[in-house]
Amino acid sequence: MGGRREQMDGKRQFAHERFRETEREWEDALHNPFTQVVLPGDRVPTNFLRLHEAAYAPGRNLDEWAKARGQGEHAVTGGLPTRSDLALHLRLTERKAALLDRIAIKKGRPEAAVQAEEARALASQLRAEIDGAA
Known part of the structure; x- marks a missing residue:
C-alpha cells in the first residue's frame, strides 16, 4: 500500500513541476487580467x-x-x-x-x-x- 501512495505522490510532484510555469501565468493573469x-x-x-x-x-x-x-x-x-x-x-x-x-x-x-x-x-x-x- 505504501508503494502506491509513494507512486501517487511522485506523479503529483511531477505534475506540479511540469505545470508550474503555466500555473504562474494563470495566477498572474487572474491578478492582472x-x-x-x-x-x-x-x-x-x-x-x-x-x-x-x-x-x-x-x-x-x-x-x-x-x-x-x-x-x-x-x-x-x-x-x-x-x-x-x-x-x-x-x-x-x-x-x-x-x-x-x-x-x-x-x-x-x-x-x-x-x-x-x-x-x-x-x-x-x-x-x-x-x-x-x-
Whole structure:
C-alpha cells in the first residue's frame, strides 16, 4: 500500500513541476487580467482579457447551463460571489478614469481622454457583474 501512495505522490510532484510555469501565468493573469494591444490603424492601446472571461467568474456560465436544464438557480456556485476583489477592481478602474481625465485636460493629451472612456466602459461592465452577482 505504501508503494502506491509513494507512486501517487511522485506523479503529483511531477505534475506540479511540469505545470508550474503555466500555473504562474494563470495566477498572474487572474491578478492582472488585461493586456494592452495597439491594433492596426489605432494609436491608443485596447485592453483585452488575458484569459477567457469564464476564468474570472468560473461558475457563472455553468450556473446558466445548469439552470437551463432545470437544475436550479445556482446549482454550481451555490450563490457564491464571482470574485471577492471585483468591487476593488471597480473602484480602481473608476479612479483610473478620473486620473486620465485630469491628464487629458491638464496636459492636453487626447489619448488620455480615450483611455479614460475605455476605463469608464470597463467600470460599467464591472458594475453590471457586481449587480449580477448580488
